[in-house]
Amino acid sequence: MRKETWKELTIGTINLDAGNSVKNLTGTWRSGKKPQFIEEHCIQCFFCWLYCPHFAILVEDGEVKGINYDYCTGCGMCSVECPTKEKAIVMVEEEAELAEGSGK
């Protein structure tokens, strides 16, 4: 990607391209573990969505549907915050096969 020269930058470090951090795929260096979504345990409380520091929880039609691994760093916060007795998000080894329909 071509980077701007100093003359092309907006005054005062301002970035007018709001939301451009979607271009940065933060999930390319995951910790070694990744979250796995178990839909039948999910009560749609949105705690995972609220706590995820990378906006990596997939939401469709107002419901949590899984994880967007392009942005997931494997920090595990979603799994810790998941309040259900049987967790709707569990951390698994990176190599582990994912259940069908649980994200990419």
Place this chain on the structure above:
Amino acid sequence: MSALKTLNGNQSIAEAVRQIDPDVLAAYPITPSTAIVETIAKFKADGMITGEFVCPESEHSAMSVCIGAASAGGRVMTATASQGLALMWEMLYIAAGLRLPIVAAIVNRSMSAPINIHGDHSDTMGARDSGWIQIYSENCQEAYDNFIQAFRIAEHLDVRTPVLVGLDGFIISHSMEVIQVEDDDEVKKFVGEYMPLYPLLDTSNKMTVGPIDFTDYYFEHKRSQLEGIENSPPVIEAVGKEFGQKFGREYGFFEEYRMDDAELCIVVMSSAAGTCKDAIDELRSEGKKVGLLKPRVFRPFPHKKIAEALKEMKAVAVLDRCSSPGAFGAPLFTEIRSGLYDYAERPRIVNYVYGLGGRDIKVEHFKEVASKLEKIAETGTVEEIYSYINLRE
């Protein structure tokens, strides 16, 4: 209506604040600038200003409030001194990096240790690389005039850089002087409406302010920042001229006093320049060709203009009201000496440090400096490039 008023330096600044009535005033009191904050608080309590007056828990927070309010789109000011300016340190760089046209009145005071509340330039000289424009005032009138002009300079679209106005602690901040206070409406008209660039409160245009830059963009953003201060000289000049046309007191980068046929020159800023003028008058009546150059704008430093004014002198003494530990000389001296380097013919030049912690500098001291300059001019040699005035040795 324009009127003569008897005010001290702090009241002169507060009077300008009342007339300009910025959107947000955030300040923490510290000697000798407390009376600025106190007077503004009184104006606010009496309903004489409409701006938000914020009393945060420290100077660091005061400058942080200024940065937030200026980013939101407000016209913003603060006032402080010495340790207070030091506590603002990291925020000064942020204000400049974000190109926010904040205006600060700095009542120049020494830096601890040892603790001292009196006037010298150690505080603002320490902040000279923070990216702020720096303007220094000789007396209450200049403090008032400079403070009004500071908004026009800071807010100019080519500049958009914070400006600090210095006035000497106690010598100016607490000394009464009769000054011309201009008409409220005329001052408001001169300063004009403030048009913020990219205000955060404009929610229809989403943006990020102060993002993280690593090795990929930081350098470009810092280079871009320099444009503001580098564009400022013609603006400073035009604003000083316009102020003169409107109010009768014109300002430039520096003042020359009896320099027309001068062969020797004393360079000194702020309140000491007033004393120096008396010394120059006495020296002139004794037939000595001595003049004064009083820098007003220290950042951006007008290297070329000052070098042009000094290049034909036989000898020059630069007087600094601060020291620069371990440096070749104090700040004003190194700037001026460096500016003269490219001239094949240039004057002999020496540096004196004076007045630290408010130590007096009197007419007799300037006359001693002049007699040393005479000797340097006669012999063509500088024995002591760096020395002190009125210090027990």
